[in-house]
Amino acid sequence: MKKIYWFIISFIIAVSSGSVFSYEAIVGPTGVLKYVSERSYGGYTLFAPMMNSKTTYLIDMEGSLVHKWESEYTPGSYAMLLPNGNLLRGGVMEKRAAAIGGAGGIVQEIDWDGRVVWEYKMNSAREIQHHCFDRMPNGNTLILGWEAKSIDEAIAKGRDPKTIPLEVHDMGQYHNEFWMDFVREVDKNGKIIWEWHVWDHIGTGPHQLDINYVLPEKLGPNYAGFDWSHFNVVEYIPEMDMVLLNSRNLSEFYLVDHKTGRIVYRWGNPSAYGQGKKPSWYDNGDQKVFGSHGVSYIGKDRFMIFDNGSERAEGNRSAIVIVDRKTNQVVWEYHPITSQSFYSFRQGYVQMLPNGNIHVTSTNSGHLFEVTEDKKVVWDYVSPVFGKELKCYAEDGDMPNMMNNMIHRSYRYGADFPGLKNRDLSKKIPLTECPEFYRIYKTDK
Known part of the structure; x- marks a missing residue:
């Protein structure tokens, strides 16, 4: 009894104090942990649990379910609402051409009542859809994919054979080829309108990707082998006619001109193109973000990044970073003083809300929270959905x-x-019927 009592006391102190604290732990309560209604943007939160779940949930600020969609697929890797109320959702096909982390194979549009009204499959021995997709204003869809290239093709392209592992195993599958990132734009009939391939932009200049850039060995064999660049974001920016991409392994994002295909801007890791000191075992070098995910354009030439920080030599911790393209400088950053109170080893996303608050997805612990510009957490939520169980x-x-x-x-x-x-x-x-901790904090200022 005393143990439970002191847990509750310490939990209350933790979530109600500190301007830059969000709750994240290996064990602890689920559901809404904090809700400061006066400062929160409010609204509804959409999420699709990744582990053994085929349901997409729409909840209100108090954690109650207001709508849900069922699918025949687990998410690959998320879902988003379209302006017409339909769901655009990736799916993990049962028989995937390549068992690579993030690979799915299909993108579907599902109406409010759960009917599939459009889908596009990319799942063959030579190419597979993975991670990300985006619906463009003209109704076309951008889809991120991997295409297979042989080791001989990679060597002919300039890859140093000494940097290629003899064998790589991932998710129980042996890989003896490179899976290279590309983007495909398709219309509502599935016709290919536009493509952009990393393979066409291999080189050592600032507008190219160096196929021999390999991060420190501590990051594991996948970084040197089959999944070399590992893109995880594709977003269309209509006011620029640019496509935004992000590489986890190179730890940088790119702006690609939709008309010319040229990389016109990159930020995050200047050592990837020979313009800065490479990170090492003991210091970060000139690298700015580490294993990044969830880059998005927020207007006024600014970009927001979920910096996982999982390969940071100077200590693992996640952060939210806003960078100004005009100055190449970080203009705002959020990371808790207690580093492990917000840390996602992989994945994650950040969304700028209309009132200036930021909605954060810290993937690896099912942790969602909303933080203000002055770095106060005003909504804190841990998903109770553990596969087919609610906890x-x-x-x-x-x-x-x-x-x-x-x-x-x-x-x-x-x-x-x-x-x-x-x-x-x-x-x-x-x-769930879990205790509602958030009610204690609804009137916080």
């Missing part, structure tokens, strides 16, 4: 650095979002 208490996962309530990416939508107009959101169903 009031988060427990250690089955994989290193990952828990079974993982969420790759979540989105917040305001009550005025066009896709929610005239939708019945009145049926508020609690996901």
Whole structure:
């Protein structure tokens, strides 16, 4: 009894103090942990749990379910709402051409009532959809993919044979080829409109990717082998007619001209193109972000990044970073004083909300939170969905650095979002019967 009492006391102190603290731990309560309604943007949060779940959830700020969609696939890797109220969702096909982390094979559009109204499959021996997708204003869809290239092709392209592992095993599968990133734009009929391939931009200049750039060996064999660049973001920026991409392994993002295909801007790791000191075992070098995910354009030539920090020589910790393209400088950064209170070894996403707050997905512990510009956490949520189970208490996962309530990416939508107009959101169903800690904090200033 005393142990439980002191846990509750320490938990209350933790979530109610500190301007830069968000709750994250190996074990602890789930659901809404904090909700400061006066400072929160409010609205509804969409998420698709990754582990053994085929359901996409839309919840209100108090954690109640207002709508859900069922699918025949687990998410590959997330879902997003479209302005018409339909869901755009990636799926992990049962028989994938390549068992690589992030590979899915299919993107579907699902209407409000759960009917599939459009889909595009990319799942063959030579190419497979992975991670990310985006719907363009003209109705076309950008899809991120991998294409297979042989080791001989990579060597002919300039890859140093000494940097290629003799064999690489990933997710129980042997790989003896390179899977290179590319982007495909398709219309509503599945016709290919535009493509961009990393393979066409191999080189050593600032507008190219160096096929021989290999991060320190401590990062593991995958970084040197089959999944060399590992892109995890594709986003279309209509006001620029640019495509935004991000590489986890090279730890930098790119702006690609949609008309010419040229890389016109990159940021995050100048050593990747010979313009800075490479990180080492003991210092970060000139590298700015580490294993980054979730880059998004937030307007005024600024970009926001989920910096995982998982390969940071000077200590693992995640951060949210906003960089100004005009100056190449970080203009805002959020990371808690207690580093392990916010840390996702892999994956993650950040979304700028209309009121200036930021919605954060810390993937590996199913942790979602909202932070203000002055770095105060005003909404804190840990998903209770652990595969096919709902839990009031988060427990250690089955994989290193990952828990079974993982969420790759979540989105917040305001009550005025066009896709929610005239939708019945009145049926508020609690996901669990867990204690509602957040009620203690609703009137915080």
